[in-house]
Amino acid sequence: MTxxxxxxxxxxxxxxLPVRYLDRSRAYYLSLGYDNPYRWACHQDSPFAPLRKPxxxxxVALVTTAAPYNPxxxxxxxxxxxxxxxxxxxxxTMPVEPAPDLRISHVGYDRKHTSAExxxxxxxxxxxxxxxxxxxxxxxxxxxxxxxxLRSQRLTNERDAPEILSLCRQEGIDAAVLVAT
Amino acid sequence: MSLVARHLEANGIPTVVMGCAxxxxxxxxxxxxxxxxxxxxxxxxxxxxxxxxxxxxxxxLDLLESASAPRTTVQTPFRWAPEAAWKRDFYRxxxxxxxxxxxxxxxxxxxxxxxxxLDAG
Numbered sequence: 588m589t590x591x592x593x594x595x596x597x598x599x600x601x602x603x604l605p606v607r608y609l610d611r612s613r614a615y616y617l618s619l620g621y622d623n624p625y626r627w628a629c630h631q632d633s634p635f636a637p638l639r640k641p642x643x644x645x646x647v648a649l650v651t652t653a654a655p656y657n658p659x660x661x662x663x664x665x666x667x668x669x670x671x672x673x674x675x676x677x678x679x680t681m682p683v684e685p686a687p688d689l690r691i692s693h694v695g696y697d698r699k700h701t702s703a704e705x706x707x708x709x710x711x712x713x714x715x716x717x718x719x720x721x722x723x724x725x726x727x728x729x730x731x732x733x734x735x736x737l738r739s740q741r742l743t744n745e746r747d748a749p750e751i752l753s754l755c756r757q758e759g760i761d762a763a764v765l766v767a768t
Numbered sequence: 769m770s771l772v773a774r775h776l777e778a779n780g781i782p783t784v785v786m787g788c789a790x791x792x793x794x795x796x797x798x799x800x801x802x803x804x805x806x807x808x809x810x811x812x813x814x815x816x817x818x819x820x821x822x823x824x825x826x827x828x829l830d831l832l833e834s835a836s837a838p839r840t841t842v843q844t845p846f847r848w849a850p851e852a853a854w855k856r857d858f859y860r861x862x863x864x865x866x867x868x869x870x871x872x873x874x875x876x877x878x879x880x881x882x883x884x885x886l887d888a889g
Contacts, residue, residue: 594861594862595861596855596856596857596858596859596860596861597856599852599855599856600852600853600854600855600856601852603852603855604855605790605791605803605805606789606791606855606858607791608789608791608792608808608858608859609791609792609795610791611858611859611861612859614859614861615859615860615861618861618863618868619863619868619871619872619875620868620872621872621875627792627795627796628770628771628795628796629795629796629797630774630796630797631797632797633774633777633797633798633799633838633839634774634777634778634799634838635777635799635835635837635838636776636777636778636779636780636781636782636783636799637782637836638782638832638833639782641833642829642832642833650769650772652769669874669878670878671878671879671881671882671885672881672885674882674885676885676886676888676889691809695808696807696808696809697807697808697809697854697857697858699807699854699857699858700807700848700854700857701806701807701808701809701810701815702815703809704815705815705816707812707813707815707818707821708809708810708811708812708813708814708815708821709809709810709811709812710812711786711812711821711824711825711828713821714812714821714822714824714825715825717822718825718826718829723826723829724829734769734772737882737886738882740771743771743772744771744775747772748771748772748774748775748776749775751772751775751776752775752776752779752781755776755781760781761781761782762781762782762783762784762832763773763776763781763782763783763784764783764784764786764825764828764829764832765769765772765773765783765784765785765786766769766785766786766787766811766812767769767770767785767786767787767788767789767792767793767811768769768808768809768811
C-alpha cells in the first residue's frame with residue numbers, strides 16, 4: 588500500500604465513515620504549508636435545556652449561517668467559488684415572509700459533490716412553514732436570525748451568541764433550530 | 769453555530785443543531801444534533817428531494833422533544849449515494865505543487881478579504 592492509500596480520506600470512503608473534518612482540514616492546511624491550523628472549539632460539558640411545553644405550543648426560531656444575497660459581492664450562485672466578499676460580519680434578522688434570498692457561497696461547502704442550487708438543503712424555511720401549518724410546532728417565529736462565520740470563537744462567544752439570545756428573549760422564543768453549513 | 773446553540777441552552781432555550789460535520793459538532797458539544805452523512809451544504813436533505821427534506825426536519829423536531837440528556841446525536845437513515853467515494857474529495861491531500869500554490873494564493877486572498885471586512889466593521 589502506498590501512503591496515499593492510507594490517507595484518511597481513503598479510509599473514510601472505503602469504510603464509509605463520517606468524514607473527520609477536524610483531521611482533514613488540519614492535514615489540508617498543513618499540506619499547504621500553513622503551520623497554525625484552526626483549532627475548533629472543544630468542550631467536555633454540554634448545557635441542556637429541556638423543552639418546557641409541547642412543541643405544538645412552542646414558538647420556534649430558525650437560526651442560519653447563510654448570507655443575504657448581496658448583488659455587489661460577486662458570484663454567489665450555485666457552485667460559486669468560496670467567496671469571502673459575500674460574508675456578513677454581524678448578526679442579522681430577516682422576516683420569513685416573503686422568503687429571504689440567502690446563499691452559502693461564503694462558507695466551505697462541498698462544491699464538487701453538491702451545488703447549493705436548492706435553498707432547502709441549507710435553510711429549512713419552507714419545511715418549517717409546513718410544520719407550523721400542520722401544527723407540529725406552535726408557531727414559526729416571523730423573523731429568522733443569521734449568525735456570521737468569521738473564524739473567531741471570541742466574536743461568536745462574546746458578541747454574536749449573546750445577541751442571538753437577546754433576540755430570542757425579546758421575541759419569546761421557546762426553542763431554536765440551528766442549521767450549520 | 770454549535771457555540772450559539774450552547775449559549776442558548778445554557779440560558780434555558782432548547783435547541784437542535786442540523787449538520788453534516790459530525791466530528792466538529794460533537795467536538796464542540798451540543799445538546800441535540802441531527803446528523804446527515806452528506807457532503808457539507810446539505811444539512812436539511814438532498815437538493816429537490818422535498819420528501820427527504822420534510823423527513824429530515826421532522827427528525828430534528830422529534831429530537832427537540834425526545835432528547836433527555838445533552839450530546840444526543842441522531843443520524844438520519846439517508847444515504848447520499850450508493851458509494852461513499854464522495855468522502856475522498858473534500859480538502860484533498862494529494863495536491864500537486866502547482867495546485868498547492870494556487871490553493872495558498874486563493875486562501876491568502878480570501879483571508880485578506882475577510883480581514884478587510886472585519887476591519888471595516
